[in-house]
Amino acid sequence: MGGWNMCCAFGGVRKLHSSIRMSRYGICCVFMASCGGIARENGTYFVNPNSPDVTDGTGSCQLSILKLHPDICQLRLDFENFAIAGPDVLNHICNTDQFLVSGGSTVPTICGTNHGDHMYIDAGLGQSNPVILTVITSGPTFPRSWRIRISQIHCGSLHKADQGCLQYFTGISGRVKSFNYDSLSGRQLSNQDYSICIRTERNFCSIQYTACGDAIDSDRKRSFTLSGNSNSVVPAMLGGGIQSQSNSCPNDWLMVPCAKVADRVPPAIQCEDKICGGTFNAEPSTTERTVSSNIRPFRLAFHTDSVEAPTDVDNKGFCLDYVQQPCTNA
Structure with a gap:
């Protein structure tokens, strides 16, 4: 049976595609349902x-x-x-x-x-x-x-993705974001509970996350707004670690295992696990910072409950750029 007929026999849609290097046309069978x-x-x-x-x-x-x-x-x-x-x-x-x-x-x-x-x-x-x-x-x-x-x-x-990963990324660098994220018109979805995994590349031992740039220039980023009223300045809040005396992220949070500020001098001795609020930082602050984690495999966990109002207003979710960091002997 010829290529065209084979495609039709299995319910595919026949399309032509060209190869510049081969200078010829081939059959592309696209299945749509x-x-x-x-x-x-x-x-x-x-x-x-x-x-x-x-x-x-x-x-x-x-x-x-x-x-x-x-x-x-x-x-x-x-x-x-x-x-x-x-x-x-x-x-x-x-x-x-x-x-x-x-x-x-x-x-x-x-x-x-x-x-x-x-x-x-x-x-x-x-x-x-x-x-x-x-x-x-x-x-x-x-x-x-x-x-x-x-x-x-x-x-x-x-x-194949690691077990338990709803999303799975590969490569030394990339971008991860919550569903329906948009710094201008998006809304953080309620009732979310899933893991985002990043394959550890060879000879890389840690990873750094930085909040994405917004689609429009403004005095205040919306690329990490998980809790609080994001129409005003909301600091980073923490939960599940050493620095916070109590869990400040009981409802909506992003888990970054053993998160620390990447360029802190001197380096932090303690680390945090959950970050929420309206600023991306591993310490309570209204200043955005790059956050690092050396826990492998690299994995984030995102959780939101079913209630926003009246405390949480107009939160967008998160968008983070990641870069894996090479292993050192230090």
Whole structure:
């Protein structure tokens, strides 16, 4: 069976792609599925109805994912495009629209805008039990759209994420952020509880995190606003470590294991674990600082409860740039 016919036989969409180096055309078979569909092929895209146009309909749109082989341990979801209605203004709960994952590992409900984000899902045991992706839409008219690439990862693959990691990053440097983060229009989502993992590269022993720059110039960054009223200056607050006499982060927090200010002179002897408030710093302060951690493997844990108002107002979540630091003999 020829390439074109093979693509059609398995439900793919035929496309042409060119190779500049080879100076010839080849066949690209793209698998796309929407509401009520079943994804059996690696690299299938889950798209909204009417894709590539937006949809403003309401209801439930489900896709079932079946393993292509028994030796599949994880699924990676890449949100190449994802925009549904965001959370409510008061408590930042996804009441209008929701993205849900069932049949695999526990995944928090998300909503809003999440272009470029990803998730790793435990595919579970057996080959016949599907993982189900569901987009629930309700409420007022909204230009919704999603295009999610589904990659099936073999148990022995080098691309497999560490156990318990909803997000998994590789490389010496990169950027991590909470779902629906945007320094201008985003809202921190409530009811989040997950881990973000960064693969420790060879000959690197620690990692540094710095709050991202904002999309617009302002006197006050919004790239780390987890608790308090972010319309005013909120200092870094700490919990679970030595410096704080009491836990100042009981509700919403980012765990950075044994966090210290990276360039503190003299270096801090004690360290902290949880950071919250409206300033990214491993010490109570309204001044932003780069934070380091030497606990391996490199992992962050993010937690939010179900209540924002009246204490927490207009928090955006977090966006951090990370750089791994090489091992030294000192």
